[in-house]
Amino acid sequence: MSAEIVDEAAGTGTAPGRPPRLRAPRTAAAAVVATGVLVVAGSLLYDVIAVRVGQPVRRWRAQIVDELATRHLDDLWVLVGAGAATLLGGRLLWLAIAPGLRRWLVLRPYGGTSAAIDRAGIGHLLTDRAAGLDGIDHLRIRVGRRRVRVALAGPADPAVVQRQLRDELERVGLARPLRLDVRTVRGRRAGGSAGAGIERSAGPGAGVAG
Numbered sequence: 001m002s003a004e005i006v007d008e009a010a011g012t013g014t015a016p017g018r019p020p021r022l023r024a025p026r027t028a029a030a031a032v033v034a035t036g037v038l039v040v041a042g043s044l045l046y047d048v049i050a051v052r053v054g055q056p057v058r059r060w061r062a063q064i065v066d067e068l069a070t071r072h073l074d075d076l077w078v079l080v081g082a083g084a085a086t087l088l089g090g091r092l093l094w095l096a097i098a099p100g101l102r103r104w105l106v107l108r109p110y111g112g113t114s115a116a117i118d119r120a121g122i123g124h125l126l127t128d129r130a131a132g133l134d135g136i137d138h139l140r141i142r143v144g145r146r147r148v149r150v151a152l153a154g155p156a157d158p159a160v161v162q163r164q165l166r167d168e169l170e171r172v173g174l175a176r177p178l179r180l181d182v183r184t185v186r187g188r189r190a191g192g193s194a195g196a197g198i199e200r201s202a203g204p205g206a207g208v209a210g
Contacts, residue, residue: 022116024100033092102145106175119143122172126150129168133161147179158182 047058071078104116123143130139135156142149148169152161162182169178 022099022101022104022106026095026100029092029095105145105178108173108175110173117172117174119145122148122169122178125172126165126168129164130161133164136161143178146176147181150180150182151185152182153185156184158184 044061047061051057101116103119105119105122107115107117120143123141126141126143126148127139130136130141130150130152133156135154136152137154138152140151148165150161150165152158162180165182166180169180
């Protein structure tokens with residue numbers, strides 16, 4: 001037998017205005033791409049100018065032109081190169097569009113200062129709060145970007161656990177409150193203990209970023 005309590009109010013209640021998503025600077029990827037483009041474009045430009053002023057064409061460019069003229073589209077190396085270029089372009093496009101930093105949740109601004117907290121850090125806080133409650137034999141907490149899923153085993157009242165964890169979430173001060181789902185399961189299906197049975201969906205570590 002299982003029971004589930006879903007905090008509906010937390011899923012809809014948000015602070016005035018939509019909190020902005022954190023965006024990763026991705027300076028390393030941008031620097032690598034810019035350097036590669038500059039090297040290739042500069043080499044081609046230099047060779048074209050050299051040929052225009054009467055110098056012989058560079059061997060590497062002549063070889064590339066010859067390969068492109070003689071190889072068919074169904075050639076293995078052509079297909080491999082096209083596939084690699086497509087994958088690389090798609091990856092770079094994703095890095096340019098996606099905001100990144102999915103493991104961080106934005107906090108409410110205070111005094112003109114914005115900050116964020118790691119999802120694993122929220123999981124630690126909730127686990128410590130649940131460790132002080134009676135009737136919890138095993139506990140598993142998964143913190144997502146919009147929802148916190150709690151699976152517990154033991155005679156504890158899910159409504160009491162839900163209220164205690166909701167109070168802890170409110171103390172964190174998230175700009176977009178998380179929806180809280182508390183579910184009781186049989187036996188040891190929850191896995192772990194109240195002090196250590198936390199599953200970090202955003203990777204290890206905890207902290208606050210300003």
